[in-house]
Every structure is written in C-alpha cells, then in structure tokens.
Amino acid sequence: MSENDKPTGVPESTPPSPVASPQQAPGSTAWARRPREDEALYQLLLVPFGVLIIYAGVVLWALAPKGQGIWFFTCLGVGLLFLATALATRREGVGGLFHRTFNWSTAYGVNNWILILAVTGLVVIVNIISYRHSVKSDYTQQQLFSISPQTKSILAGLKETVEVTAFYPDVRGPSRDAQILTMYRRKVKELLDDYKRYSNGKLNFTMADPFRDPATAKRFSLQQNDWGAVFFESKGRKVKVNREKQFAPTNMWGGGASPFKGEEVFTGALLELSSGSQVVVYFVEGHNERQLDSGQPSGYNAVKALMERERYTVKKLQLMRDNIPADCSVLVIAGPTRGFAQQEIAKLKAYLDTPRKGALILLDSTPQPGLKDLLVQYGLEWGSNIVLEPNPEYAVMNSPVIFIATPTSHRISDELLRGKLDIVLSEATYVNKLAKPGDKFDFQSIIDTSPTAWAEFDVDALSKGRAKLDPATDKPGPLAMGWAVEIKQKPDQPKPEPDKKDEDKKDDPSKSRLVVIGDSDFASDNILMTFPGVGNRDLFMNSVAWLSFNAEQTATIRAKDETQPAVTISDENKARVLRGVVIAYPFFVLVVGVLVWFRRSNL
Amino acid sequence: MQETAVARGPLDWILDLVAKSFYVFKKEMKTYFVSPIAYIIAFCYLFISGYMFTAHLMQTKHATLAGFLQNNGVVLLLLVPILTMRLLAEERRQKTIELLLTSPLTPTQIVLGKYFACLGLLTAMMGMTLLYPYVLVQLGGNPDWGPVKTGYLGLWLLSACFVAIGLFTSSLTDNQLVAAVVSFVILLILWIASWSSAYLEAGTMTTVVEALSILMPFADFVRGLVESRYYIYYVSIVVVFLFASVRMLEASRWR
Numbered sequence: 087m088s089e090n091d092k093p094t095g096v097p098e099s100t101p102p103s104p105v106a107s108p109q110q111a112p113g114s115t116a117w118a119r120r121p122r123e124d125e126a127l128y129q130l131l132l133v134p135f136g137v138l139i140i141y142a143g144v145v146l147w148a149l150a151p152k153g154q155g156i157w158f159f160t161c162l163g164v165g166l167l168f169l170a171t172a173l174a175t176r177r178e179g180v181g182g183l184f185h186r187t188f189n190w191s192t193a194y195g196v197n198n199w200i201l202i203l204a205v206t207g208l209v210v211i212v213n214i215i216s217y218r219h220s221v222k223s224d225y226t227q228q229q230l231f232s233i234s235p236q237t238k239s240i241l242a243g244l245k246e247t248v249e250v251t252a253f254y255p256d257v258r259g260p261s262r263d264a265q266i267l268t269m270y271r272r273k274v275k276e277l278l279d280d281y282k283r284y285s286n287g288k289l290n291f292t293m294a295d296p297f298r299d300p301a302t303a304k305r306f307s308l309q310q311n312d313w314g315a316v317f318f319e320s321k322g323r324k325v326k327v328n329r330e331k332q333f334a335p336t337n338m339w340g341g342g343a344s345p346f347k348g349e350e351v352f353t354g355a356l357l358e359l360s361s362g363s364q365v366v367v368y369f370v371e372g373h374n375e376r377q378l379d380s381g382q383p384s385g386y387n388a389v390k391a392l393m394e395r396e397r398y399t400v401k402k403l404q405l406m407r408d409n410i411p412a413d414c415s416v417l418v419i420a421g422p423t424r425g426f427a428q429q430e431i432a433k434l435k436a437y438l439d440t441p442r443k444g445a446l447i448l449l450d451s452t453p454q455p456g457l458k459d460l461l462v463q464y465g466l467e468w469g470s471n472i473v474l475e476p477n478p479e480y481a482v483m484n485s486p487v488i489f490i491a492t493p494t495s496h497r498i499s500d501e502l503l504r505g506k507l508d509i510v511l512s513e514a515t516y517v518n519k520l521a522k523p524g525d526k527f528d529f530q531s532i533i534d535t536s537p538t539a540w541a542e543f544d545v546d547a548l549s550k551g552r553a554k555l556d557p558a559t560d561k562p563g564p565l566a567m568g569w570a571v572e573i574k575q576k577p578d579q580p581k582p583e584p585d586k587k588d589e590d591k592k593d594d595p596s597k598s599r600l601v602v603i604g605d606s607d608f609a610s611d612n613i614l615m616t617f618p619g620v621g622n623r624d625l626f627m628n629s630v631a632w633l634s635f636n637a638e639q640t641a642t643i644r645a646k647d648e649t650q651p652a653v654t655i656s657d658e659n660k661a662r663v664l665r666g667v668v669i670a671y672p673f674f675v676l677v678v679g680v681l682v683w684f685r686r687s688n689l
Numbered sequence: 690m691q692e693t694a695v696a697r698g699p700l701d702w703i704l705d706l707v708a709k710s711f712y713v714f715k716k717e718m719k720t721y722f723v724s725p726i727a728y729i730i731a732f733c734y735l736f737i738s739g740y741m742f743t744a745h746l747m748q749t750k751h752a753t754l755a756g757f758l759q760n761n762g763v764v765l766l767l768l769v770p771i772l773t774m775r776l777l778a779e780e781r782r783q784k785t786i787e788l789l790l791t792s793p794l795t796p797t798q799i800v801l802g803k804y805f806a807c808l809g810l811l812t813a814m815m816g817m818t819l820l821y822p823y824v825l826v827q828l829g830g831n832p833d834w835g836p837v838k839t840g841y842l843g844l845w846l847l848s849a850c851f852v853a854i855g856l857f858t859s860s861l862t863d864n865q866l867v868a869a870v871v872s873f874v875i876l877l878i879l880w881i882a883s884w885s886s887a888y889l890e891a892g893t894m895t896t897v898v899e900a901l902s903i904l905m906p907f908a909d910f911v912r913g914l915v916e917s918r919y920y921i922y923y924v925s926i927v928v929v930f931l932f933a934s935v936r937m938l939e940a941s942r943w944r
Contacts, residue, residue, distance in 0.1 A: 198936045205932050209925040213918070217900060220918035225835030231914045650751035653830035660747060663824060668743050671820060672735035679728020686723055 136168030156214060163211040170204035228505065233280050237353045240360075241284040248359065250278060250291035252316040253308055256298070270333060274316065277348045318355040325355040331395060347395065354397040365415045365634045367393060368403040373422035373454065376606055378402065383612035386420060389626055396627065398634075405430045410437045415634045417445045419457070421606025426456030434460055438573060444599040444633025446626075448606035451515040451545070464571060465523025466602055470545060473514045473565060473604070474553060477538040482617075488512045491533045491567050493621065498570055498601070498628045499532045507621030509533050509567075510613060514605035516541035516565045526574040531566035532601070533625065539563035568603040568625075570632070601629045706801070709794055713802020714809070717776075721810050730772065734814050737764050742821045752830025754822060758840040758911045761818075762904070765811070765848050766876050772810070773855025774869035776803045777938065781863035786941060796938035800931055804856050811848045815841065836913030843910025846923040850903060851876055853930035860937035879903040879926075 143161025224232040254271040257264045271293070278291040296303040296313050306317055314329025331351045358364065369378055369386075377385045378400065393400050403410065403417070405426075410417060410433055417437060426434075437443055447457070451472045458468045475481045475489030482488040491509045493499035502509070519529055541561040542553045555562060574597055607613055609626040655663070721727035738761055745756035780786040789799055819841075825832050858872040859865075882902040899905060903926070906919035 194940060198940050202929075202933045202936055206929050209929050213900070213921055213925055216918040216921040220916045223915045223917075224913065225839045225915065226913040227833045227835055231912070650749070650753045650755075651831050651833065652750055653746070653752040653825060653828050655747070655750060655828055659828060663743055663746070663828075667739040667820065667824060668736065671817075672732045672739060675728055675735060675817070676732040679725045679732065682723065682728065683725040 132168045132172035136165045136172065138165075139168065140165030156218065159214060160211055163207045163214075167204055167207050167211075170200050170207070173200060233277070233284065233349055237281070237349055238284045240353055240356055241281060241289065242286060244285055244288035244356070244360070246288070246320045246360075248285070248289045248356065249319045250281070250289060250316060251294055251302065251306065251319070252278065252291060253294050253296040253303065253306070253313055255313055256293075256295050270314070270329075273346050274332065274348060277346075277352065281352065316352065316355075318352075318359055320359045323359055325358050327351045327355050350395055354395070358397050364397050364399045366399045366401060366411075366413045367416045367418060367630060367634075368401050368410070368414045370405050370417060370419045370422075371402050372404050372406050373419075373424040373426065375422050376420040376448075376610060383615075384607075384610050386609060386611070388611045388614050389609050389623065392623060392627060393630065398630070405433060409433060415442075415444065416630050417443075418448075418630070419445070420448045420609070421450050422454050422457060423450070423452065425454045426460070428456070431456050431460050435463070438464070438598050438600060441596050441598055442635050444601070444635065446629050446633055447600065447602045448609070449515055449517060449602065449604050450606055451513060461517070461602065462520070464573065464600055465520045465527045465529065466569060466571075467518040467520055468515070469518065469543065471516055471541040471543045471561070472545060472548060473511070473516050473535060473539055473541050473567070474548070475535065475539040477536055480536045480538065482510055487514075489514075489535065489539060490620075491535050493533050493625070494531050496530050496532045496570055498632045499625065501628065502621040502624055505621065505624075507624060509608060509622055509625055510617045510620050511567060511605045512607040512613060514567055514607075516561055516567070517569065517602055517604045518561070519566070519569065528572040528574070530570045532568040532570050532629075533566070533603075535563045535565045535567060537563045539565060541565055567605065568601065570629075571600040571602070573598045573600060599633050599635070601633060603629070706798060709798040710801040710805070713794065713799055714806045717803055717806030718809060721806070727810055730768070730810075731814050731817065734764065734768060735817060738818050738821075742818075742824075746825075752825045752828075752832040754825070754832065754837050754840055755911050757818075757821060758844055759908070761844055762847055762880075762907055765844070765851055766873070766880060769811070769848065769851035769855050770858075770869040770872040770876065772807055773852055773859055773872060774865040775859070776807060776856050777859040777934070778863050778865045778868045781941075782865070790938070790942055796935045800856065800860075800934045800938060804852060804931060804934075807852045807856070808849055811852065812845065815844060815848070833913065836911060839913050839915050840911040842915075843907045843919075846910075846920070847903065847907050850879075850923050850926040850930075853927040853934075854879075857930040857934045857937070860934045876903075 139161050143158045143165065222231070224230065252274050254274060255267060256271065257267045275293055278293075282289050282291060292302075294302045296308055306315075308315060312328075314332065316327045316332070318325045318327070332348050333346060369375070378390045379385070379387065381387060390400050403414075406429070414437070417434075434445070438445055447461070449468055451470065453468045453470055461468050472487065473489070474486045476486055478484070480490045482490060489511060491511050491514075493502035493507070493509065495503060523529065540555045540563055542548050542555075543559050543561070544553065544556070547553050603625075608622045614623055738757065741760045741764075742754075742757040745760070749756065777786070780789060790796070822832060822837055854875050855868075855872040858875065859868040861871070862868050879901065880903055882898055882904070900922075906916070906922060909915065909919065
C-alpha cells in the first residue's frame with residue numbers, strides 16, 4: 087500500500103493505521119485483528135436476523151395471495167437494512183472487508199454507497215407504508231374531492247353488504263380517447279375507494295375490464311357498448327348506473343371537463359337498494375304551469391333531469407280530471423297562471439291534510455283564484471305584488487326585478503348556507519304570513535331578501551316606471567321569499583306507524599308539509615343555465631327532498647361545480663397588469679441588483 | 690491520541706448543528722445578495738413567472754393560480770440546477786473545499802448550511818410572486834384560497850427536493866456544467882416518470898412508476914388535494930439526497 091492511499095486530516099473517521107503491529111504476523115494489518123466483543127454481538131444479532139427476515143419475506147410471498155407483494159418488499163428492505171447496518175457499523179467500516187482487494191479509497195467508497203443504499207432502503211419502506219395508509223385532505227372551498235356528509239351517513243348506516251362492480255376498461259396509450267378513459271376510470275375508482283372507506287366494511291367493489299373479463303361481463307348481461315356501467319348488488323337486488331349518468335354525455339368526447347356526477351348517482355343507487363322504492367313526484371298541469379318537456383327556456387327540463395338522476399319518479403297530473411294518486415309523495419304546482427276550480431282545491435286540501443304528504447307551490451306575481459284561497463287556509467296570503475331590489479349589490483344585471491336572496495337556517499337551506507350559495511330570483515312575489523295563522527302550523531322562512539328590497543303592491547306604478555317604497559302600502563325588506571310549513575295532523579285522524587328511518591332522523595310522521603316560494607322562474611332552465619354557480623337547483627331539490635319525508639335525501643348531493651371563479655379584465659387593466667407584473671416588477675429587482683453591484687465595486 | 694471529547698447530549702449536538710450550519714447559511718446568503726447573482730436570477734424568474742401568470746390570466750380570465758403554479762414547476766426544473774451547480778462543485782474547483790473540511794465544521798453542517806441558503810433564496814423568490822394573488826383580488830377576482838395555499842406549499846416542497854438533488858450532483862464533481870446537466874436529467878426523469886405509466890400495463894410496475902413521479906403529488910397540491918404520503922415522499926427525497934451529499938463530502942476527506 088502506498089503512502090498516498092492513507093486518509094489524512096480526519097481524526098474522527100480515520101481508520102486505524104494499517105501499519106502492522108510488531109505482534110502481528112508479517113503482512114497482516116490492524117484491519118485483520120479480531121473485532122471487539124460488542125461489535126461481534128452486533129454482527130451476531132444483525133446478520134442472522136437480517137437473513138431470517140429476508141427468508142420470511144420469501145415465504146410470505148410464496149404463501150400470500152396475489153397482490154400481497156408488499157410484505158415481501160417490506161421484509162426484503164428490513165432484512166437488507168439489517169445486513170447493511172451490520173456491515174456499515176463495523177469499527178473499520180465495510181472497507182475492512184475490501185481493503186485487501188481494493189485500495190482505501192475504493193473500500194471507503196463502497197462503505198459510503200452501502201450506507202446511502204441502507205438509508206434509501208429505509209426511506210422506501212417508510213414510503214410504502216405511507217402509500218398504503220395515506221390520509222387525504224381536501225382544501226377546496228367546495229370540497230371538490232370529498233364525498234358529502236350525506237353520503238358518509240348513508241354509508242355508515244348500511245345494514246347489508248353491498249357489492250359494487252364497475253365495468254371500466256383499463257386502456258393504456260397515448261391517444262386522447264385512452265387518456266380520457268383512464269381519467270374516468272380513475273375518478274370512479276377514487277370515489278368507490280372513498281365509499282369503501284366510509285362503509286365500515288359493508289361495501290366492496292371490483293373494477294372489471296369488460297373486454298378482458300368477459301365471464302364477469304356475461305354474468306351482468308353487459309352489452310358491448312355498455313362499458314362504464316356500475317352495478318350495485320345487495321341481497322339479490324341489483325341496480326345499474328350507466329356511464330351517461332356518471333358523466334355529462336355532451337362533453338364525453340368533446341373536450342373540456344365533463345362534470346363527474348358519480349356521487350349523485352352512486353348514492354342514489356345505494357338509497358334505491360336500501361329503500362326498495364322510489365319517491366314519486368307529481369307535477370300539476372292544467373293551469374298553464376311550467377312545462378317539464380317543453381324544451382323552452384322557461385320550462386323545467388333541467389329540473390326534471392336532475393330529479394330523475396336522483397332517482398325520483400317524475401309524473402304529471404291533471405288535477406281537474408284525476409285524483410291525486412296514493413303513491414304521490416310530493417305534489418308540485420309550478421307557476422300557475424290560471425285559476426283552480428273548487429273540486430281541485432278540495433283535492434289539494436285533502437291531500438295536504440294527509441300525514442307524510444308534501445306540496446311545493448311556486449308562485450308568480452298575479453294571484454290565481456282558488457289557490458289563493460287555499461293558501462289562506464294554511465296561513466299564507468298571496469297578494470298582487472312584485473319584489474324590487476334597488477341595491478346594486480343584490481340586483482343582478484342592473485335589474486331591480488332580478489336579485490339575490492340569501493338562504494336562512496332550515497333543513498332545506500342549511501347546506502346552501504354552509505356552501506355560501508345565493509339564490510337568484512326573477513320577478514318574484516312576496517307571500518305574507520298571516521298574523522294569526524293558527525296553532526297547527528309551524529312556519530319557517532327558508533330564503534330572505536336584503537333589507538333594501540321591498541314588495542311593491544302598486545303594480546301599475548311599476549309598469550309606468552314610478553315605483554318607490556311607500557311604507558303605507560308596500561312591504562319593506564327583509565322579506566321572506568320562501569316558507570317551509572309543517573302542518574300538524576288533526577287529532578282524530580289515525581297516525582301511521584312511523585318507520586325506523588324516520589325515528590332516527592326525528593321526522594314527525596304525523597305532519598304534512600308545504601313549501602311556498604314566491605317565484606317560479608328560479609328553477610327554470612333559463613335561470614339555471616344563466617346562473618350555474620348559484621344555489622337555485624339545490625333549493626328546489628332540497629325542498630322536494632324535505633317534502634318527501636326522505637330524511638337521508640334532505641340535503642341532496644350535487645355534482646361538484648369545478649368551474650373556476652371568473653375575473654373581468656378591462657383593456658385598461660390588461661395593460662396595467664402587463665406593465666406592472668411582467669415589466670416593472672422584475673426590472674425593479676434587477677435595478678436593485680445593479681445598484682448593489684455598483685456599490686460593492688466602488689468600495 | 691488521548692480522548693478529549695466531552696460527553697454531550699443530543700440537544701447540545703442539535704444546537705451545535707444549527708449554530709454552525711447557520712454560519713455557512715449566512716456566508717452563502719451573503720454571497721448571493723452582495724453579488725448580482727441573486728438579483729439576476731430573481732429577475733429572470735419573476736419575468737418568466739410574471740409572463741406566465743399574465744398570459745394564463747388573459748387567456749382563461751379565471752381567478753386562479755393553478756396554471757401559474759403548474760408552469761412554475763417547470764421553471765424551477767430549469768432554474769434550480771443552475772442555482773445549485775456551484776454549491777459544492779465550485780468549492781472543489783477552487784480547492785476551497787479543503788479549507789472547509791479542515792475547519793471545525795462537519796460535512797453535515799456544511800451541507801445543511803448550503804442547502805438552506807439556496808432554498809432560502811428560492812423561498813424569497815417564490816414569496817415575491819405573492820403579488821399575483823394580490824393582483825387577482827385587485828381585479829375583483831375571488832380565488833379559492835385553499836388551492837392557492839396548498840399550491841404554494843407544493844411548489845416550496847418541490848423546490849426543496851430540487852435543491853437537495855442539485856446539491857447532491859454538485860457534491861459529485863468539480864465541474865459545474867456536469868453537475869447542472871446531471872441534476873437536470875435526474876429532475877426530468879422524476880418529473881416525467883408518470884408519463885410512462887400511460888404506456889405500461891396496469892400492475893405493480895405502473896403503481897411504482899406513478900408513485901415515483903414528482904409531478905403527480907405537485908399537481909394534486911395545486912388542485913387543493915393533499916395526501917399525507919405526498920409530504921413523506923418529498924421529505925424522503927430531501928433526506929436521501931442530503932444524506933448522500935454529506936457522505937460524498939465526507940468521502941472528499943480521504944480521496
């Protein structure tokens with residue numbers, strides 16, 4: 087060994103001098119001496135344990151079912167770590183093993199790399215464990231990546247095991263179609279992962295590739311173009327959710343983000359499995375109400391689609407001709423512009439006096455005979471008025487008749503309140519609560535206007551553009567624009583047996599329910615499309631859910647709106663941003679640098 | 690040689706580590722800020738970042754920093770190797786590494802001091818981009834602040850990893866260019882690791898490749914979705930490469 091090979095100037099880690107001692111045999115060095123007893127103990131424990139752990143890993147790998155390779159890798163990592171530690175912690179380092187073959191530099195290099203590999207191995211093991219036990223946190227305002235509390239509650243309450251089979255092909259490749267498919271598959275899997283996590287072991291799922299697993303596809307009678315279907319099975323019952331219901335079909339291949347509605351439809355499927363029956367909602371016809379299938383912007387096509395997606399059965403009802411069917415859970419009267427006959431009112435009254443029935447009545451500014459009288463019997467006064475909002479902060483599109491109302495605390499509107507979702511009303515009317523409505527009614531406001539709004543009762547003045555708040559005739563704000571009314575049942579009427587679900591949610595089954603909102607425009611296609619970010623559809627759907635006495639659906643689950651908040655930039659501001667952010671700001675930093683450099687160079 | 694070392698507790702060891710690392714940190718920061726280096730790099734960074742932010746804002750008219758933050762990751766991918774290439778390679782080239790190693794400083798203290806100085810410079814540069822959310826608010830935008838905060842956190846963690854990798858490559862050689870190129874290649878491989886998963890069959894290999902990607906966690910940070918494993922992954926990269934840097938510097942003593 088040459089003198090140059092000796093390490094210099096490093097007292098702590100310098101190995102003992104490789105100069106042979108007089109007692110040692112010729113040719114031997116200090117490295118060749120016997121290790122100290124504590125070092126021997128190290129090797130005695132670490133080496134056999136390392137080997138044993140690696141062996142255990144191999145055995146586990148051989149015995150464990152497919153997909154349990156994690157234990158092999160964990161054991162391999164720990165075993166190698168033990169061996170590496172045994173070598174690296176030798177007083178002489180690993181260099182002691184190699185110094186006869188290599189020079190000192192190489193021997194130390196080997197020692198170094200073994201240490202680095204040992205630390206890397208340890209870090210890999212920590213990462214594998216963290217990968218398998220990772221906790222997700224969602225920091226978005228709308229909780230875009232989290233399932234709703236309603237779904238969690240439904241999953242936690244599952245009594246029977248639910249098996250879910252999702253038929254998504256696992257396609258790989260650079261094509262756009264493959265990438266979209268991969269993204270859809272990932273979204274569905276992530277959602278089902280969350281469902282499984284919150285189900286207390288009651289829900290299991292399988293991601294099946296319909297093209298590579300034809301046997302499973304055949305068991306579900308899957309058609310060739312049926313990929314993306316998700317089946318929920320429990321106790322022999324099966325509910326199918328097509329891919330069109332999970333993703334907006336119009337955006338499927340057309341570019342842009344397709345809103346993922348998985349939670350809406352999957353939870354709906356779970357509800358259908360557990361309840362066994364769907365809630366039936368009837369829309370009253372015959373008084374020029376809003377149409378469900380008209381295709382007109384003033385219609386309720388979007389609302390109908392939403393309801394069907396949430397597994398309501400939507401039907402129409404000619405009140406003059408037909409009786410209200412017994413399976414009707416919710417009756418909707420949406421913006422009638424003609425009067426109601428006496429026999430229709432009698433049917434409505436009988437319906438509303440039946441326990442566990444609900445009616446949603448959406449009104450416009452012109453009171454209709456019959457219905458107006460009926461409302462008086464339920465403590466509400468529908469007068470001829472229109473609500474005006476002069477405050478530009480609440481008025482929409484500079485129009486005093488289109489304005490923002492805010493939700494108040496009620497089971498219908500709590501979720502809106504939490505999500506800070508406003509309601510846009512258009513040409514709305516104020517429905518007054520009578521001073522003495524009677525003991526059997528329990529009123530609660532669900533949306534209010536701002537204090538600056540008022541109900542203008544002089545409709546002629548309004549049409550002539552002379553409307554102003556007259557405290558004598560008009561009603562100043564804040565105005566309750568929606569009422570949720572619970573109607574106590576008469577004592578002589580038989581009370582139905584409450585089911586367990588209602589007891590759990592503390593719904594009183596002896597009551598019927600009525601929701602009256604002073605606007606029918608708010609749920610029209612026109613408003614829903616013009617103002618997609620507001621809470622109008624939630625208000626409508628939550629009202630229907632509350633009226634249906636379906637406690638689990640009271641706060642319904644919506645597809646998350648992933649639209650980014652918009653910002654309006656004028657041409658002037660564009661130029662200012664460009665000048666300030668791109669030019670002035672970086673150049674300011676540069677000028678400071680130049681000044682520093684000059685100052686330093688002149689010192 | 691007689692043993693003169695006084696027995697010290699772990700707290701003393703940590704305090705000593707922090708104090709001595711801080712000397713190196715101060716010296717490095719002084720090098721950055723009394724010379725035009727920091728200002729020129731900050732100028733380039735802010736110019737490119739400002740352009741990206743403005744272009745994205747004008748194009749989308751969205752009150753969000755997602756586009757800016759995503760693109761900023763790429764800017765750091767190019768910028769960090771330039772910043773880190775000199776950290777140890779320059780010391781080797783100028784032979785000042787011997788002075789450093791024979792000083793009372795340990796390799797760990799040297800590495801930590803240099804690492805945090807470089808990361809500090811990047812943090813200051815990133816801090817200067819906080820003007821952009823302010824601009825959004827001034828324009829009447831109401832961004833979702835959750836993803837903005839996690840996006841910045843992700844960007845900082847990403848740069849922490851990049852600096853650790855750059856410092857390691859700088860510890861391997863006395864040639865700054867080689868250090869920069871090797872660093873860039875490692876960063877690029879970690880960046881594009883997730884791309885290959887699109888071509889691989891689903892299975893363990895795909896999972897491993899995706900888990901190695903430094904981009905996927907960052908993309909989730911920008912979206913406002915953070916998993917605990919992301920922190921572990923980023924911290925792991927920092928630990929492994931800083932440890933490797935210390936060992937490489939240690940090796941300089943007996944080379």
